[in-house]
Structures are given as structure tokens and as C-alpha cells.
Amino acid sequence: MKKVYADVMQFRGTHYDFGYKQGEYFKESILVKNRERQWKVRKPKFKIDIEETRLIFAKFAPLIWEEFEGFRDALGWPMDKVLLEFCGYRLDIDKSGCSIYVGGDYLIRNYDYHPKTYDGRYTIFKPTDGGYAIIGPSQRGTGRMDGMNEQGLTMGYNFMNRKKPGTGFVCNMIGRLILELCSTAEEAAALLKEVPHRHSFSYVLFDRSCETPFIVETSPRRVEVRRGFSCTNHFNIMTEENRHVLDDSKRRLEIIETHQTSLIGGKEAFSLLNDSNAGIFSNLYGAWAGTIHTSAYFPKEGKAWFALGGDQDPIEFNFSNWLKGEDLPIEKVEGLIDTDIPFVHMEQADWYK
Numbered sequence: 001m002k003k004v005y006a007d008v009m010q011f012r013g014t015h016y017d018f019g020y021k022q023g024e025y026f027k028e029s030i031l032v033k034n035r036e037r038q039w040k041v042r043k044p045k046f047k048i049d050i051e052e053t054r055l056i057f058a059k060f061a062p063l064i065w066e067e068f069e070g071f072r073d074a075l076g077w078p079m080d081k082v083l084l085e086f087c088g089y090r091l092d093i094d095k096s097g098c099s100i101y102v103g104g105d106y107l108i109r110n111y112d113y114h115p116k117t118y119d120g121r122y123t124i125f126k127p128t129d130g131g132y133a134i135i136g137p138s139q140r141g142t143g144r145m146d147g148m149n150e151q152g153l154t155m156g157y158n159f160m161n162r163k164k165p166g167t168g169f170v171c172n173m174i175g176r177l178i179l180e181l182c183s184t185a186e187e188a189a190a191l192l193k194e195v196p197h198r199h200s201f202s203y204v205l206f207d208r209s210c211e212t213p214f215i216v217e218t219s220p221r222r223v224e225v226r227r228g229f230s231c232t233n234h235f236n237i238m239t240e241e242n243r244h245v246l247d248d249s250k251r252r253l254e255i256i257e258t259h260q261t262s263l264i265g266g267k268e269a270f271s272l273l274n275d276s277n278a279g280i281f282s283n284l285y286g287a288w289a290g291t292i293h294t295s296a297y298f299p300k301e302g303k304a305w306f307a308l309g310g311d312q313d314p315i316e317f318n319f320s321n322w323l324k325g326e327d328l329p330i331e332k333v334e335g336l337i338d339t340d341i342p343f344v345h346m347e348q349a350d351w352y353k
Contacts, residue, residue, distance in 0.1 A: 001336045004308050004343055005120060006137065006293075008330050010322070012126045015063040019070020022141060027075055031119070034344040035085060038116075048080045053089050056169075060195060061177055063130050067142060086141040088173025090198060097289035098158040099252050099280050100204045101259075101273060102213045102229045106266040107206045108296040109146050109156035110273045110280060111137070114288045115337070120345030122306060122333060124322055126150070131180040135304050135319045137293060143172025144179055150323055151183040152208035152299035158231050160200040161243050166220025168196030178203065185214045192216045193223045200241050204231050208299045217241075230256040255279045266305075270296050276310035276338075285339040292337065308335025 009025070011018050026032050057065040072082045083089070097112030119138045126133035136147025146156035155178050157171050169177070174195060182188040185205035192203055200219040212227040217235045224237040233249035234242045259272055273280050274294040281291045294314070296305035302320030307313070315333050322328055342349040 001309075001338050002340065002343075003334065004337050004346065005332050005334045006122045006306075006308060007120060007332055008122045008124070008328070010124045010327060012128065014129045015067040015127055015131075016070040018125055018127070019067035019072075019142075020074045021070075022067075023071040023074025026071075026141065029345065030348065031345040032085070034116070034342075034349045037349070039084075047090070048083050050079050050083065053083055053087060056089060056196075061131075061180060063127065064142065064176070064180070066129075071141070088140055088143045088170050088176070090167060090170075097233060097248075097252075097282055097284070097291075098156070099256065099273060100156045100158060100231045101256050101269050102204065102206050103260075103264065103266060103269055105300050106269065106296055106298050107154040107156060107204065107213070108266070108269050108273055108294065109204075110282070110291045111145055111293045111295065112282050112284075112289045112291050114290070115285055115292065115339060115341045115343045116349050118292055118343055118345065120343060124317070124319070124328065126323065127180075132183070133323060134176075134179045135317060135322075136179070136297075137295065137306070139172035139175075140170075142176060143170070144175040145172050146295045146297075147175065147179050148297040148299060148304055148319065149179045149183075150319075152302070153179065153182055153184060153188060154206045154297040154299055155179055155188065155203060156295070157201045157203045158233050160202060160217075160219070160233060160235055161241055162199050163241065164220065165198050166196065168198040168220060170198045171201045174201075174203070178205070183207075185210045189214045189216050189225050192218055193225075196220070197223075200235075200238075202231050202235065206297075206299065229260055232256075252280050266296060266298060270294065270305060270307075270314060274307055274310055274312060274314075281310045283338055285337075285341050290337075290339060293335075306333055308333060309337040312336075 100109040132149040139145045148154045178188045206213040232253040304317045305314035
């Protein structure tokens, strides 16, 4: 078992200042050194066009571009390197898992991926220059793989496939756009129809007033919206986009749906996903599909739970109190994960293996 951690970053201020603070955080980090080694081995399958990227952010989220400028100034990097590492536009992605369960007043998800991709950061950011405050773990610095905003909108996404990628945003930046720009699940579903998508994912959207969550199936080719309470790694509508082998995805979905008929509470649902013996938690870290964290969001209460690894008691964040100006006392979340694969934010990662 490996002891892992995620740093908790709390910030109230402008996007530029938030970017600058994050740039200072990353400047001498082992995570950045590991990524520099990565690009010596794994060549990017995309191009960086600074002006095209600036224009697409100018259309959807100009303030996030100012966050990139803060990164640039703190790191002393050229903008193309900032966009390579932190932008979330046109990036490629490997296979992953992930399971999401929505109950009457909560959204809970397992984030299943590879340790060499993990930021190890949990962020709470309230912008003073526009956009909604967000709580949740970060991915690629500026992106969010799940989270909740101050309006009570919660979001998590699940990977479907990487067939025929298109020009567009990757999942974690789309997650950030949803939480920063939208106040309801309905608004978020409309945004997902508008933004360009690099890969194929399902986004589960839940807010304080929605009785049945939105599940938005997206690909570079089209977007479809359905309603449902659970999601794993296959489309229900756009079945032509599915991978050929779906046994594990369907197995996890069946376990979730079986338990949903009993209308269990948030604590029981969290345990169902986080229990390493319950059939949903995954130890397949070498296959890019191991459960790194379990997140839970309670939009009516304004609270969030977070745990690293399996069989954990979650750490609770009172987002409502934080929005009122009360700083949270938590600086780091720790957990145990059953893998010997390096985490890039903690230790040197050998990209030759």
C-alpha cells in the first residue's frame, strides 16, 4: 500500500492571481519535472496554436485565459508551454474507468485513472472577477474532473472512447467550463451542445432542484441528452460510439442500479463505491482504470466529501461556510492506494516503462 496525499488549495481573488499562485505552486514541483520527462518519451498527438486557443477561450471563458497568463508569469514560461501543460484544449487521453451514482440529494463518483496523471490537488476557488466559485479536485492544473459550484450544480464525467478525436476541449477543461459558467444542470447540458469536444465522454449533471439528473453523451460528432441516476463507461443512446468490450462497465452499472432501488443514503452510497470489496472500486491502476479518489457532493447542504484510495472515511468540506468567508482548516488529504506505480506529484515517474 502506498501512502498518497492531495494538497488543499483555497483561493479568493482574480483568475490572473489564482493562475499566478498556482504557477508558484507548480514551479519547482516534481510534477512539472515528471511531465518534462514525459514529453521526451510520449510525443503529443496534437498541435499548439496560441491564437486559435486564445480565440476559443475568448468565446467561452476569457477569464480562464487570464489564469493561463498568471501561470505564464509565475513560471516564466512561453505561452505555448503553458498551453501544452495546463490548457486542456486538443490534448490526447488514454482509456479510463469511473462510476457515478446519484441519489436524492447527492452525487458520488469514483475517479478511475492512472497514478502518473494525477495532480494531487483539491481546490476551492472563488473568483472575484466573474464566474462561479468551485470546489473539487483538479486535473492538469486548471481542469476539474468532478466538482460542485456555489449554485449547487454538481458534475462528474465518465470516459467512453478515444475513437476519431476531434479539435476541441478535453474532459477536464469541459468540467471546469461547466462549473464556472453554469448555474443549473439544464444550462450545463446546453453548454455541452455548444462546446467542441476532443473525445467521447458522458457528463452527469445534478443540481439542487433537479429530480432526475441529466446524463449528456458527447463525442466530436454529436451530443445527446438523457436522464438517469447512474453512469459507467458506455453510451445508452450513441451506441455506435461504444467500445467493443463493455463487460466491466455493464457489471459496475448493474451493481449500482441494484442498490439504487433501495434508496440508500449518502453514507451508504459512498461506501458502496469506496469499499474495495463491493465490486465497483477498481485496483487496475496499470490498465489506466484504478480508483484514485471517491468524491461526493451534497448540493442542498453545500458540503463535499473526498477520499483517496479505498475503504476510507471521507474528509468533509463545508463549502457553504467557506463561501461565507470561513477558511477551512484542512491543508492536506491523505490516503492509501494499493499500487507501486509512482504518483507524479509525489515521486519520480519513469516514463520509459
